[in-house]
Amino acid sequence: xxxxxxxxxxxxxxxxxxxxxxxxxxxxxxxxxxxxxxxxxxxxxxxxxxxxxxxxxxxxxxxxxxxxxxxxxxxxxxxxxxxxxxxxxxxxxxxxxxxxxxxxxxxxxxxx
Amino acid sequence: xxxxxxxxxxxxxxxxxxxxxxxxxxxxxxxxxxxxxxxxxxxxxxxxxxxxxxxxxxxxxxxxxxxxxxxxxxxxxxxxxxxxxxxxxxxxxxxxxxxxxxxxxxxxxxxx
Numbered sequence: 001x002x003x004x005x006x007x008x009x010x011x012x013x014x015x016x017x018x019x020x021x022x023x024x025x026x027x028x029x030x031x032x033x034x035x036x037x038x039x040x041x042x043x044x045x046x047x048x049x050x051x052x053x054x055x056x057x058x059x060x061x062x063x064x065x066x067x068x069x070x071x072x073x074x075x076x077x078x079x080x081x082x083x084x085x086x087x088x089x090x091x092x093x094x095x096x097x098x099x100x101x102x103x104x105x106x107x108x109x110x111x112x
Numbered sequence: 113x114x115x116x117x118x119x120x121x122x123x124x125x126x127x128x129x130x131x132x133x134x135x136x137x138x139x140x141x142x143x144x145x146x147x148x149x150x151x152x153x154x155x156x157x158x159x160x161x162x163x164x165x166x167x168x169x170x171x172x173x174x175x176x177x178x179x180x181x182x183x184x185x186x187x188x189x190x191x192x193x194x195x196x197x198x199x200x201x202x203x204x205x206x207x208x209x210x211x212x213x214x215x216x217x218x219x220x221x222x223x224x
Contacts, residue, residue, distance in 0.1 A: 033212070035212075035214075041216075042214050043149075043155060043199065043214040045211045045212050045213060045214070048210060048211065050209065055209030055210070056206060056209035056210055057211075091154055091155070099160045099203075100157045100160065101145075101212070102157070103154035103155050103156070105153070105154050106154050
């Protein structure tokens, strides 16, 4: 069964460093999303992406964040200068023509 | 703004039925999702409602009343593996596109 994959599973970085989180959505899906979940808190929407551009973003998704689909398979989230409060689980999701969003296993980001 | 309320925790007995309620307020309602999330894992899709009424899928059913801003998830024949958090999420349409807003989740404990 096709699934969304994410790498790395765990990323540790120093405050102020740039990180790139990678996702491979399900191959025939057209809509891509990033969410984050701070430990013990709710899942928060960051951004949705369709047709090679951002279709919606939340207040969290400020100038420090960017997304890219560099080729036909990868979908990346970049955080330019990480802060302690960026420590969270980051989930990528994708959907096709239907409404079901398939989530990847997540990348746990720890900012020291 | 958007607001989603659901109970923090519920406990039920194996084999029983449990109903998890969700109320929401949103400006551009475009559907309501229920997800299951086991600790340390990604959310997995359970159901989607956009029209009023009941959607049934095996042991899980979901109900929506748009006029009341209300949904519930019904789980029948509870099993121990159903112990998890259940996330109510609303898809909200803005001028640019869609964003999915999650509630804080209801942690369900199934006891023998």
